[in-house]
Amino acid sequence: MQTSKKQRTHNGMIFNTHHNNYYYDTATGKVVFCNDAEVEIISGILSEKIDLEEECSQNKNFGDFIAREKLFDKNENWDFIIPTRKEFKELVKGKCEQIVLELTEDCNLRCGYCIYNAHHQAHRSFSNKSMSFDIAKRSVDCVMQDYQGDEFALTFYGGEPLVNFELMKRIIEYFKERYPMVKKSFGFTTNLTLLDDEMIDYFSKTEELEIVCSLDGPRRLHDKFRRDLNGKGSYEIATSNFIKLMENFYNKKAGRTLMVNCVITPPYTKDKLDEISRYFRTELKIPQEININYSYVDVGDMVFDYDRKEVIDKNLNLEISPLEEWAAKDFEINGTDSEYFGLIDKELARVAGRMKSDNIVNGSFLHGNCLPGQRRLYVTTDGRFRPCEKVGNIPSLGDCFTGYDYDKSYEIYLKTYAQKYHEICKNCWARTMCAVCYESSVTTDSSNLYETEGMCDTSRQIIKDMFVNYFTLYEKNPEALKQAMSEVEFR
Numbered sequence: 001m002q003t004s005k006k007q008r009t010h011n012g013m014i015f016n017t018h019h020n021n022y023y024y025d026t027a028t029g030k031v032v033f034c035n036d037a038e039v040e041i042i043s044g045i046l047s048e049k050i051d052l053e054e055e056c057s058q059n060k061n062f063g064d065f066i067a068r069e070k071l072f073d074k075n076e077n078w079d080f081i082i083p084t085r086k087e088f089k090e091l092v093k094g095k096c097e098q099i100v101l102e103l104t105e106d107c108n109l110r111c112g113y114c115i116y117n118a119h120h121q122a123h124r125s126f127s128n129k130s131m132s133f134d135i136a137k138r139s140v141d142c143v144m145q146d147y148q149g150d151e152f153a154l155t156f157y158g159g160e161p162l163v164n165f166e167l168m169k170r171i172i173e174y175f176k177e178r179y180p181m182v183k184k185s186f187g188f189t190t191n192l193t194l195l196d197d198e199m200i201d202y203f204s205k206t207e208e209l210e211i212v213c214s215l216d217g218p219r220r221l222h223d224k225f226r227r228d229l230n231g232k233g234s235y236e237i238a239t240s241n242f243i244k245l246m247e248n249f250y251n252k253k254a255g256r257t258l259m260v261n262c263v264i265t266p267p268y269t270k271d272k273l274d275e276i277s278r279y280f281r282t283e284l285k286i287p288q289e290i291n292i293n294y295s296y297v298d299v300g301d302m303v304f305d306y307d308r309k310e311v312i313d314k315n316l317n318l319e320i321s322p323l324e325e326w327a328a329k330d331f332e333i334n335g336t337d338s339e340y341f342g343l344i345d346k347e348l349a350r351v352a353g354r355m356k357s358d359n360i361v362n363g364s365f366l367h368g369n370c371l372p373g374q375r376r377l378y379v380t381t382d383g384r385f386r387p388c389e390k391v392g393n394i395p396s397l398g399d400c401f402t403g404y405d406y407d408k409s410y411e412i413y414l415k416t417y418a419q420k421y422h423e424i425c426k427n428c429w430a431r432t433m434c435a436v437c438y439e440s441s442v443t444t445d446s447s448n449l450y451e452t453e454g455m456c457d458t459s460r461q462i463i464k465d466m467f468v469n470y471f472t473l474y475e476k477n478p479e480a481l482k483q484a485m486s487e488v489e490f491r
Helices: 036-046 052-058 060-069 085-092 133-144 161-178 197-203 219-225 235-248 270-283 322-337 345-352 406-425 455-476 478-490
Strands: 012-016 021-025 031-034 098-102 151-157 183-190 209-214 256-264 292-296 376-379
Touching (some): 012 036, 021 036, 133 161, 133 376, 151 161, 161 183, 219 235, 219 270, 235 256, 270 292, 270 322, 322 455, 345 455
Parallel strands (some): 098 376, 209 256, 256 292
Antiparallel strands (some): 021 031
């Protein structure tokens, strides 16, 4: 394994629930309770206004506290740990278990918060480009020729993937016929507006298929952003087709499943969240076994018609994630049956599963990044490989004609990336918890391939909020929280 430079630093973060103060020690991953006096001293140490050794020699109680908890050890050797070039190839080749095919760059809607909206900071462009059967087939075969597993997922993306329904159907049938021994599953996300009886009939005969349906709640909320090219809302047809899917497609025993993806837009209020939930479960009569995934809108540079004071309830403890605190409060009552648990489950699990030890943790992987192409591969309409469907126009990992480019991928996404961010991250308290990934940190600008502006402050605040939420729940019911964390990966 490769490492680079040494550094000498103390790092950590103080956070507060409504009842207690805590200190998160970066070097060990520990979280310890602190009284007000200890918080004041630790704050001084972190800001380098107080010398640690001098304080410990003069303040026996604090010195004993530091020695007992083994805090503030000098973390001189921390670095990103990445595989060697050879190890990288061994870790990636034959391991990809999901292909996401970008069937089209076209869509019949123009949702206000979409990544294809011109105001979005990661803007992509709509076009009439569609994937050909040849590229789809080559992409599948390219990955499957080295595949070493026995289960594989074929997923479809857009634009709106149903714009190219004929290709979707054709490649599904090809995959079934060409690789009969592989246990296969299929999936796609749709705005529901292009569904017709022919499609529903076909999908109803396809086993192990998950359809993720984009619905934002009752008409006034859904139609505010989910509109067609002429500005007309899509509520009527979307909900009508969703009901048809529940009646004619959904069959859990056959592996035909539905999920709702609901994007919540500002202003963020508890009343709005509850209104949306009641609508889905009471009016649309969506059964509890169909998961509803609530997510924040990624606003980019968009302007919303709300006053900032509407967003954050003064009684909330979190700074930028009000919905997540509401979700935590609902979890206190309903546990993992909470309608909103999906808003916080992965974040809570990151805190629970963080690296922690009595000894210094000297290394960590590259933020929230994957090993590109190891588990998932995204294929653009013209056959280029990218790490996943969330990324924009970043350097490819290869293509369906020449195959996966291991050397290029290693150089850009591991070696050079680690060198760049080591200097940025070495003195950051959040370095082992950071979830920044290639989606927001890699660009196509050859003179500035790695983007950092504004990213770090946001990441740190999100992580701080995660700790606040976790320990607020821990204080109230540690056993329930422990049980919930054991169930997260199965949700």
